[in-house]
Amino acid sequence: MFRRQAISCLRRTPQSRTLATEASSTETSRPQPVLSKKPKPRLSTAIILNRSPILTRSPTSFENAYYTYQARVRRALHQPFPYDFYFKQGSLLETRFNLEEKDREKASFGPTFVQDDYQDLAKVEADKAAVKLLAQQEGEGESLAPREHPSDKSGDIKSLDRAGERNLYLLLKSKENGKDVWRFPQGGVETTDFLHQAAQKDLHAECGEGIDTWIVSRAPIGVYKPPQSDPSAPEDVVFFYKAHIMAGQVRPAEGIQDFAWLTKQEIEQRLDKDYWGNVKDMLSDF
Amino acid sequence: MSTVASKTAALPARFGRAPRIRAHLRKDKSTGLPRPPVNIVTREFAPCRLEDHYYNTLQDDLMYMTYHHEHLPRPPPRQIRLKFDPNDPYSKNRHNPSVGGSQIGKKPPPPSTASNVIKLEKIVVHTMVKEALQSKSNLLGAIIAMRALTGENHKAGGRHAVDGIQIVKGKKSVGGWIRPGVPVGVKVELKGPSMYEFISSLVEFVLPRLREFNGVVLPPQSSSVNTPSAVSGVVSFGLPPQAMGFFPQIEVNQDAYPKMYGMHIHFVTNATGVGAENRARALVSGFQIPFIRR
Numbered sequence: 140m141f142r143r144q145a146i147s148c149l150r151r152t153p154q155s156r157t158l159a160t161e162a163s164s165t166e167t168s169r170p171q172p173v174l175s176k177k178p179k180p181r182l183s184t185a186i187i188l189n190r191s192p193i194l195t196r197s198p199t200s201f202e203n204a205y206y207t208y209q210a211r212v213r214r215a216l217h218q219p220f221p222y223d224f225y226f227k228q229g230s231l232l233e234t235r236f237n238l239e240e241k242d243r244e245k246a247s248f249g250p251t252f253v254q255d256d257y258q259d260l261a262k263v264e265a266d267k268a269a270v271k272l273l274a275q276q277e278g279e280g281e282s283l284a285p286r287e288h289p290s291d292k293s294g295d296i297k298s299l300d301r302a303g304e305r306n307l308y309l310l311l312k313s314k315e316n317g318k319d320v321w322r323f324p325q326g327g328v329e330t331t332d333f334l335h336q337a338a339q340k341d342l343h344a345e346c347g348e349g350i351d352t353w354i355v356s357r358a359p360i361g362v363y364k365p366p367q368s369d370p371s372a373p374e375d376v377v378f379f380y381k382a383h384i385m386a387g388q389v390r391p392a393e394g395i396q397d398f399a400w401l402t403k404q405e406i407e408q409r410l411d412k413d414y415w416g417n418v419k420d421m422l423s424d425f
Numbered sequence: 426m427s428t429v430a431s432k433t434a435a436l437p438a439r440f441g442r443a444p445r446i447r448a449h450l451r452k453d454k455s456t457g458l459p460r461p462p463v464n465i466v467t468r469e470f471a472p473c474r475l476e477d478h479y480y481n482t483l484q485d486d487l488m489y490m491t492y493h494h495e496h497l498p499r500p501p502p503r504q505i506r507l508k509f510d511p512n513d514p515y516s517k518n519r520h521n522p523s524v525g526g527s528q529i530g531k532k533p534p535p536p537s538t539a540s541n542v543i544k545l546e547k548i549v550v551h552t553m554v555k556e557a558l559q560s561k562s563n564l565l566g567a568i569i570a571m572r573a574l575t576g577e578n579h580k581a582g583g584r585h586a587v588d589g590i591q592i593v594k595g596k597k598s599v600g601g602w603i604r605p606g607v608p609v610g611v612k613v614e615l616k617g618p619s620m621y622e623f624i625s626s627l628v629e630f631v632l633p634r635l636r637e638f639n640g641v642v643l644p645p646q647s648s649s650v651n652t653p654s655a656v657s658g659v660v661s662f663g664l665p666p667q668a669m670g671f672f673p674q675i676e677v678n679q680d681a682y683p684k685m686y687g688m689h690i691h692f693v694t695n696a697t698g699v700g701a702e703n704r705a706r707a708l709v710s711g712f713q714i715p716f717i718r719r
Contacts, residue, residue, distance in 0.1 A: 191482045195474050202472070209470040213582065216467065225678055306481070356489035381489055423481070 180374040184338040185325040187308055187421055188382045190400060194286055194303035211247045235270045296399040305402045306423040310409060311345060312397035321409040334359060338380040347390030355381045363417040379421060467582030475621035483711040488542045491704050495536055530651030534698030543708045548620045549691040553610035566683035567611045573674050575613045575623060588614060628713045631671040640715035658696030658705045663689045
């Protein structure tokens with residue numbers, strides 16, 4: 140019993156004090172830590188609501204030239220195509236494939252590359268007519284939807300179909316201190332909520348229930364502390380969350396004057412400089 | 426945007442007169458064909474939609490979703506046994522036993538950074554043909570189908586790292602079933618654009634048309650998270666034989682193949698450490714492959 144006590148005493152003794160010294164003198168003279176009088180910071184969440192690109196990016200002219208060149212190299216080196224494996228001999232589908240293949244060869248290697256060794260001109264014309272009829276039956280030749288939406292031409296920044304190749308983000312316009320300010324959707328955090336839950340609530344509170352959204356992560360993607368004029372006031376801390384819009388459209392709440400779906404470059408023109416400096420790295424350049 | 430589109434549409438392949446041949450190329454002795462002075466390699470010939478989707482959207486989202494905050498640098502790994510020092514008179518000429526215990530399922534993932542966000546590295550498609558045990562010519566149908574399905578070929582396009590369709594041989598001897606060295610199946614490794622092309626045909630043509638497929642079944646919650654398969658960062662699932670007929674590459678002339686083959690598909694990612702499987706699933710579900718829990 141006595142021995143166990145002794146061992147436990149040894150364990151508790153800090154290594155630094157091996158000799159008996161006047162411990163009380165040093166401990167009392169240590170200054171008490173000064174408790175900050177500042178009140179607890181006020182937390183809020185802001186949501187960077189993103190509409191992902193809905194169209195593939197159109198390649199630059201350099202990329203296009205590169206792809207054309209590589210396609211030509213590939214066509215020049217490819218293994219022979221097994222016609223008899225894929226087509227019944229003399230079938231209409233084979234005829235169509237042969238005609239199309241000739242066009243593709245001409246497009247790749249020039250109009251003089253393919254020799255038109257027609258034996259029977261009448262048969263060739265008949266083949267062409269049959270292939271044309273087949274194409275009509277299959278509904279080919281219908282024009283595709285344009286890559287430019289009507290809202291691009293009209294400059295409608297509220298449309299979700301605008302700028303299909305770009306990442307769009309939602310900005311709201313509201314009145315703060317008698318001034319019109321563009322900002323991301325934002326709201327306070329109640330003490331019982333997690334931040335990501337608060338973000339979802341705040342988004343619906345400002346943009347209505349008519350949108351289907353998904354908050355990407357539980358952890359915030361960024362933080363912003365607005366500059367404060369009064370140092371004794373509680374500090375404001377804004378946590379940013381990324382979200383995607385799946386369906387629906389924004390119906391702004393009462394305090395919100397306007398909304399817009401904007402690209403990063405358009406957002407820069409509307410935001411306050413300090414705010415922009417904090418959010419710019421959370422947005423996609425393209 | 427409109428100006429870009431009009432510019433790109435107007436770009437033709439320009440054809441001039443071919444240059445006059447001044448010096449003839451050296452000929453290959455075995456084939457008698459001229460040998461080009463450089464290695465001709467084919468590269469991407471079209472923009473890749475799913476790859477763009479990964480870099481536009483998925484990569485950012487996955488970085489946020491899988492981010493694990495560590496406010497201090499990691500402590501150095503614990504030395505659980507003294508290092509073997511051959512010059513130490515004690516350990517000299519002694520047996521050097523390996524460190525005990527499997528650490529494979531217990532390693533933490535590398536610290537989250539912007540540069541090691543989870544990424545799809547390759548897809549391995551594998552099929553076993555049981556009849557190949559009787560005669561290896563039964564593998565031919567599977568080889569033909571896989572070639573049509575993936576378009577892969579040995580060293581295709583002058584790329585030495587492309588293996589094409591590989592024959593899988595038995596490793597172990599299992600009584601009455603398999604012997605070492607016997608060809609029993611075929612596999613293909615897909616990387617780059619062909620990998621994304623495979624995903625898109627799988628997701629758009631095959632999975633929606635499969636009956637009774639609600640999603641890839643997740644393991645039960647009680648299953649161990651430390652097994653090698655749970656930390657490898659590979660998502661695997663199988664498709665029944667009738668699924669092969671739904672791939673448009675096969676569908677056009679399904680009658681030309683002796684039969685349809687089922688397949689195993691492995692999505693290999695760069696995720697490692699504890700929880701790698703879950704991160705890999707998050708990535709794969711970003712390509713619209715559904716998961717369900719039983």
